[in-house]
Amino acid sequence: MNRFLRLFCRPSFVLAFIGPLLACSAMATEAQPTAQDPVVEARLVNISGDLRCLVCQNESLASSHAKLADDLREEVRSLIKKNQTDEEIKTFLTARYGDFVLYRPVVKPMTWALWFGPFVLLLVALAAMLVYLRQRQRQAPASAWTDEELKKAERLLKDGESA
Structure with a gap:
């Protein structure tokens, strides 16, 4: 038992196992603030689930953490606040970024x-x-x-x- 305590109480052992845990907690960031209006946020989640992140490509706009995805979500929020319909928003983004932005491209x-x-x-x-x-x-x-x-x-x- 004494040997066990001496092994686990050494500073090198403590740093080897607790140090990485502390480093992981330092990388955690604060949650991003959501929209002021929950209705706007719900529409944003609904619309951005149908859109593809242009950086991550296999991720939806809703789940992407890329900076461009943040910018696109803000743009979609502003379009929602201007009372544009979901189809108008998708049409605007398709005109700007091409059919690739849609997870389900139109049949043409x-x-x-x-x-x-x-x-x-x-x-x-x-x-x-x-x-x-x-x-x-x-x-x-x-x-x-x-x-x-x-x-x-x-x-x-x-x-x-x-x-």
């Missing part, structure tokens, strides 16, 4: 490959598989044995039974 000729490409590839793969299976079925002979080989096998079986 430019995005047909994105929307219908996977289904077309699936149909092509199924058609190729059907063609392959039909060719394989045609190439397979009806019987792997000729008539002579079948008669010879029958004779061998009869000879084996009589022996």
Whole structure:
């Protein structure tokens, strides 16, 4: 027990295990203030969930911590306060940043490959598989044995039974 206490009471041990914990708490930041109006904040969360962060790309605008995402959220807040509809806000952001800002891009000729490409590839793969299976079925002979080989096998079986 004495050895145990001497080991854990050393300053080097304390710094080795408690030091990183203190460093992690130093990195914590204060929560960002939300909008004054809870209705505005609820609309902001709803709209920014459908928008993509332009920096993080696989994150929604609502969950991104990038500086640009903060700026875009402030811009969306200001548009909400100007009584613009959700569609008007998305149209404004799409005009400014392109269709990439939307998590669900609109269906138009430019995005047909994105929307219908996977289904077309699936149909092509199924058609190729059907063609392959039909060719394989045609190439397979009806019987792997000729008539002579079948008669010879029958004779061998009869000879084996009589022996």
